[in-house]
Amino acid sequence: MKANVGRIDKILRIVAGLVLIGLAVAGIGTPWTWIGVVPLATGLINFCPLYPLLGISTCKKPAA
Numbered sequence: 001m002k003a004n005v006g007r008i009d010k011i012l013r014i015v016a017g018l019v020l021i022g023l024a025v026a027g028i029g030t031p032w033t034w035i036g037v038v039p040l041a042t043g044l045i046n047f048c049p050l051y052p053l054l055g056i057s058t059c060k061k062p063a064a
């Protein structure tokens with residue numbers, strides 16, 4: 001697994017995941033708020049399995 005999640009993408013994924021999980025734990029959201037586990041996990045491991053299928057990477061390109 002080559003990292004394909006950049007710095008800003010990583011931060012946004014972690015924040016969104018924590019917010020959704022927090023809503024689920026507080027009982028404010030629907031059971032679908034547990035989907036926050038997915039962006040949290042992909043942010044923590046720096047890899048999104050959907051990105052290679054779409055040909056996307058938000059990582060910086062190496063300096064030439």
